[in-house]
Amino acid sequence: MLEERGQVIAVEQGAVRVRVNRQSACGSCQAKVACGQGLMQAMQSEYCHEVRAITDLHLQEGDFVVLGVSEDLLLRSALMVYLLPLLALIAGAVLGQQIGLTEGWSIFLAGVTFAASGVYLYRFNMRNTNNTDLMPVVLRAEFAVQQN
Template sequence: MIEERGRVVGVEPGAVWVETLRQSTCSSCAANAGCGRGVLQRLGAGASRGQVRALCDLHLNMGDSVVLGLREDLLLKSALMFYLLPLLGLLSGALLAQCYGLSDSWLIVAGLAGFLAAWLLVRRHARRHLDDPASQPVVLRALITRAEGPA
């Protein structure tokens, strides 16, 4: 399971809205010191916040820190569907036009039509499974933050 930390920004029955911090992998790159993107990351310009709805059976409040979980197979299937299927549609449309001996301009149009058809299939599939609990992130656990008092 892929885990990500976040902060609860909204609560609804059976789910919470969690804000996560998106970061690039610049901190692990060997060229970090001389890279412009690495400098922007250190200044805070490379980080952005995203909100995600996660299923939850815990009693959480606004501001609580949580750990979200997403199954690896779900992430892999989604990535293949959203990136590979439109690419295959593009290539299939162009290949089909080439098999019929169409001109280059029609080849481009057929490739774009194949891309659009595959994109529409992906969009339809995503909308159909929007409320499917098996395809949503879940709150794995709440993080306990201890208030530091006088020592």
């Protein structure tokens, strides 16, 4: 199980909303000055985002927690988000060539299948917003050490 630390910002029935810091390897990468991802991260002023996680713990706003996501869920999600659009793009181009379309129409068909995969992923995400099988879980609460 992969773990991430965050702070509770809202408590709901059986779930909490947690603010987590974005993790990036850009800080240690030597190519960050010339990298598009490094430039985009430098332009963003907010390095946190909100996650809804299920829990049976009694938490309050301001508590620090450790969230967990199974490796299987992470792998399946990454394959859907990255591999599905790529396969749709390639399938559209190959299909266009196989049915005898010109190169321009094959490219257009590839774009249509790519866009269709994006619509599918968006609808899948909206349909599964409250699916607890696809949400992170609060593993434990942590307490910040107060410094005097």
